[in-house]
Amino acid sequence: MPTSDQSPLILVDGSSYLFRAYHVPYLQALSTSDGQPTGAITGVLNMIRSLKKDYPNGNIIAIFDAKGKTFRNDMYPEYKANRPPMPDDLRTQIAPIHEIITAMGLPLLVIDGVEADDVIGTLSHQATALGIETVISTGDKDMAQLVNPHVRLINTMTNVEMDEAGVIEKFGVRPDQIIDYLALMGDKVDNIPGVDKCGPKTAVKWLTAYPTLKEVMQHADEVKGKVGENLRTALAHLPLSYELATIKLDVALEQNAAELKPSAPDTEKLRTLYQKYELKRLLADLDAVDKKPDSLVTENNDEVADLPAAVDSEYGIILDKTSFNVWLEKLKAAELFAFDTETTSVDYMKAKLVGLSFCIEVGKAAYVPLAHDYIDAPEQLELSWVLEQLKPLLESDTLFKVGQNLKYDANVLSHYDIAMQGIAFDTMLESYCLNSVATRHNMDALADKYLGYKTVHFEDIAGKGAKQLTFNQIEIEKAGHYAAEDADITLRLHEAIYPQLSKISAQLSVFADIEMPLLPVLARMEQHGVLIDCDMLAEQSQSIGARLAELEIEAHNLAGKSFNLSSPKQLQVILFEELKIPVIKKTPKGAPSTAEEVLQELALDYPLPKVILENRGLSKLKSTYTDKLPLLVGAKTNRVHTSYHQAVTATGRLSSTDPNLQNIPIRSEEGRKIRLAFIAPPEHKIVAIDYSQIELRIMAHLSDDPGLVKAFSEGKDVHKATAAEIFAVPLDEVTSDQRRSAKAVNFGLIYGMSAFGLAKQLNVPRHTAQAYMDKYFERYPNVSQYMEDTRQQATEKGYVETLFGRRLYLPDIKAKNAMRKKAAERAAINAPMQGTAADIIKKAMLAVDDWIQAQNDPRIKMTMQVHDELIFEIHQDIVEATTATLVEIMNNAITMSVPLIAEAGIGDNWEQAH
DNA sequence: CGGGAGACGTA
DNA sequence: GTACGTCTCCCGC
Known part of the structure; x- marks a missing residue:
């Protein structure tokens, strides 16, 4: 709503609605008893009716196209040359609409030689200068160029409002770039030439690299590929396209935006017209107002x-x-x-x-x-x-x-x-x-x-x-x-x-004691949201974008031709057909794979794969995180509100969408920077508390293996302890390489891996991997037993269970297809550990939320869950003490035969806190 | 415009 | 080797 006390100006793009209403199926059917079609009339008038209701103080002005040619036809004779003539059954509805609008007392503008868009542009421009807020009611995307802090669009047919942020969200460019955007794409319907093969994606890409059409044109020589050629071909006519797409802001009008005011409606004339065109709803409105002049007709009343x-x-x-x-x-x-x-x-x-x-x-x-x-x-x-x-x-x-x-x-x-x-x-x-x-x-x-x-x-x-x-x-x-x-x-x-x-009492308990109580806790987290530093992400986007441009040029040079770096298909042709690089691995569908691990290996011998890898990593970061996250900031709260899904995963974990806050980068240095933008509000800190080695601890508990339990109970570095056992060396002589191998074995066990998988992971011969595993099971025999028991339970009962009785059914465990059966077996091994970890953190969340609710202190908020980690916003004055309590609550979420250890980090952002 | 494929981000 | 979600490309409707 406008803040100024002046009535907002409501500009109705009559012509745009006329055509749209004409094409709405149920309106098409409308006509008077003597056959005069009235669908478009009804549609346009109902738009106006709805606007009157939504903007009771609004100063509504209706604008229509005039008949005949406009200045754009003088500029470019082919303009709109492809448009079929207006159908007769639409044409006959225009005069009645004009007549009715006039009788309503609303200003009606039909100006020769320009289009409705230009009149609207002019009025909104004047209004902004006069300090009047403007709402343009239209279904036409071209109008997005008129949006500014005082001008917004509303599509009255869909009720979608669009302000500056809305334009950026919808089109990917700012309102002041819309003309450039339209010029680049051209318009088939209006017969405006653009750049061949340049659609919204390409236009946005170019306008992100260079902010204006002019600069895009100046850099035309740098654009590779077919579309680059097309751009150079288009250079000559792009200025014309720009002119054609530009809405005029200086049409000569008899009255300006402040002077155009409604007059009193001519009720009798309206009644006659409504009767003539059999517009029953409007007629009823008229009668209702007559009867009860002081009440809103839309309000429910005793009648x-x-x-x-x-x-x-x-x-x-x-x-x-x-x-x-x-x-x-x-x-x-x-x-x-x-x-x-x-x-x-x-x-x-x-x-x-x-x-x-x-x-x-x-x-x-x-x-x-x-x-x-x-x-x-x-x-x-x-x-x-x-x-x-x-x-x-x-x-x-x-x-x-x-x-x-x-x-x-x-x-x-x-x-x-x-x-x-x-x-x-x-x-x-x-x-x-x-x-x-x-x-x-x-x-x-x-x-x-x-x-x-x-x-x-x-x-x-x-x-x-x-x-x-x-x-x-x-x-x-x-x-x-x-x-x-x-x-x-x-x-x-x-x-x-x-x-x-x-x-089944255990399943009922998972439902009643975990999932149902968790529902309001998740609702609170979603509702509160997380705070994002959009400016920082924008800077990151900028610098990633610059690097991507360099990489693209480099890749094209190395390939000897231009291609789309993000098309695995094109890359596959370049690498394996044109450069004749040997195929290392195939995709499940049989195509030569260009997956990360493959390129990693090829990068040792060839230059191009390295460039591709960097490009892929960075473009993922840019498109998924630095570009996208700011778009998901809620208008009212200025925060990002994810959705946690409680009934999606097989194992009992949560999942997160729109955005997925559970896969924010951390592994690469470049990606980690994104976490710098997850910030605390003023005077607050971000606190991240994660469970250390939770799944391995669960494995120790479930298998009750003495060696593993002992290692955890004594607080040892478990990967190091495992390495000492596998390689039969004293604990303090374990090399970092041995620890790395042991860590891979530990992870592999949780994933139900095979010697084959471990060998691939560690890049060692299969028999070596097998030797590690044999040694592991020899040292931790109960783990071996537990794995066997789990497989057996899965086969016999068709499901496995977590510590709390959450079940995962495995229909494929009896599959004839060996691959599917093996996969089900691995899932069977993994599910109790992943699922129990999910149960534990859910219980921790309940305990934590209980405590927070009891504190009744708005300075403490739980904001995120990332599988083994909870993230909080806590006021700086109480952050130390509160964190200590939260760690305590998490450590005591459940009792197992090994300690549950949560570790906390405190910082101004998520990166610092982790 | 919808959906599969391939890729890649997390625990 | 487990569990997810999202991006781009590209085919086919």
Whole structure:
């Protein structure tokens, strides 16, 4: 919302909506009883109606293209030459739209010789100069060039707003680079020539290297490859393309942005027009305003409450207070109810509530739509009122709720000042704890597996791809069925899965004592987010980019031709066909591999692989981390909010996406720098506490091997101790090479490796690797026994277990295919160790969170989990003492036959803390 | 535009 | 040799 007290200027790109509305299928069907098409009229007017609602103080101005040629045709006769003429059934709708808008009292601008874009550009330019905030309502991406701190775009059809950050996120370039960007790409539809084969990717790449079109053109000689040639060919016409793509900011207008004001609507004229074009919804609005001039027509009122709710036999749609109150009382009296939110986004930080569904008894569910805003959507209950009624229920810890992935719902509701409690059962976690690998744990899959029922899929009602609707755009009847079904199915799933889970007490305990309590802890971490120094990442991107450019030139020289360094396919041709370098390894599909290990080896004899390796490493860093992380910073919080997934991995680990905070680089020096950008807020420190050797300790505990237990109990360097045993030398005579080999053996054991794998890892002959392993098992016989027992349990029972009884089923353990069987055996060895480590850190997180909640001190926050490490933000005044306590809590998360050791680091950023 | 392949980041 | 997620390229719809 604008901060100035002046009304914002709302510029409606009428022509853009006219065409878009004309192509919307359900609008196309609209016409008056005598056959005059009215789809485009309805579409455009509803856009305006929606804008009036969203910007009650807005000064709305509608702008349309004029008929005939514009200055761009003078500049370039072929401009828009490929456009088919306007269809007649659209043309006939233009005059009525203009007439109605005028009757509404809104300023309407149709200026000869320029396009609507140019008029909008001019007005927004004037407004910015006059200190007026501007919102441009358009579906046209070219308008992104007009965005500045005081001008933003809104696509009223999709409800997507775009400010400067939004432009950068969407296009990858700043608003002031949009013209350069458009010029480089050209436009097929408008017949604007660009650079052949230059699409968004290439345009962004060039404009990142050189900030303006002019500089890109100056450096045209340095661009390699076909597209470089194309760029040089295009040099002559690029200035023209730039001109054509530039929206004019100085169209001569009779009134400026401050002078254009609405006049009083001509209600009688409007009524006549609405009747003529049979626009019932607008006519109803008019009557409603007439009757109750002081109230907002969109507000729910008593008249609505008196109407009977639209209810089908099973699933109800609640549109009135009376029906809602009936449900509210039933919910209050229920022991348990299923509950689901419908929203505009899968991103919990961006999601807006659209509706809520409930189910108390299988087969009977209700949907409460709250914010469906498609054209002709019925009046709905007011969101704030509904939430006010429900808040005590959702926050009650004695009124139990069951849901599917409730962490999402809890996160969304937290943005509406509702702190969910009483989260008793999550069907996603029930299924995951029962069997993590039998199925994916989304509702569609669960309904299919446990109920044999095919649900309505979201894509069935919303479509897919770029044209997918958001939930608010879906017709309430359809949405209601879908949403109510979700609540109903959730309850049915709970009734189907929970009894199965209850039969095995260890699995029930993993569910009830680990996963369910962890849900709100993860929600808190996600919601709090992590702080990122975007400027530092931008600098890193810059310097990596410069180095990448050098490497590319070097690689092309070495190859004797230009090629795409990030295409394994092209590289494979260069290396193995053109340079005739011998093939060392093939990919699973049989192509010659260019994997890291291969290039590493080839780098000893040839120059090119080394360049490729550096290029690959750096471009990964740039694209995945230094470029990407700043884009994921939340607008409101200025922090990055990952999603932790609790029901994804086979072994019980968490996973993290958007962004994945569990694979931030650390191994290479260059990559490690990224951790410098993970910073603490003012006066705070980053504290990283990780478990030392947790999986090996678990192996010692599970196998109860005396030698291994002793080594840990005495606090020895376990790799060194292992080396002493394998190589039969005294502990203080172990060489660093021997320690390295022993470490590889230790890791290999956790991964269920073979002598073959170890040999490859250590680059020693297979018999040597076998000798290491034999010696190891001789010195640590219980480990050998444990591995054998685990394999046997896997084969006999079809699953293995963690220390706490979390099961991992291994269907492939009986596979005929030897490769799959072997792989399942390795997974069987690994799962108890990886899974127990996951259980332990989850228990530690619960204990830590319990303690933090009890402190009730906002200066202590747990922010991240990276499998064996927890990261915190702690105020500097209490950091030492708090860290000591946290280490203590983590050390005592569970008791094993070997000590559990957590080690802490404190710093201003994650790199320092690690 | 979606998805597989190949590559590479982490524990 | 285990467990993940994300990037780019590139094919096919």
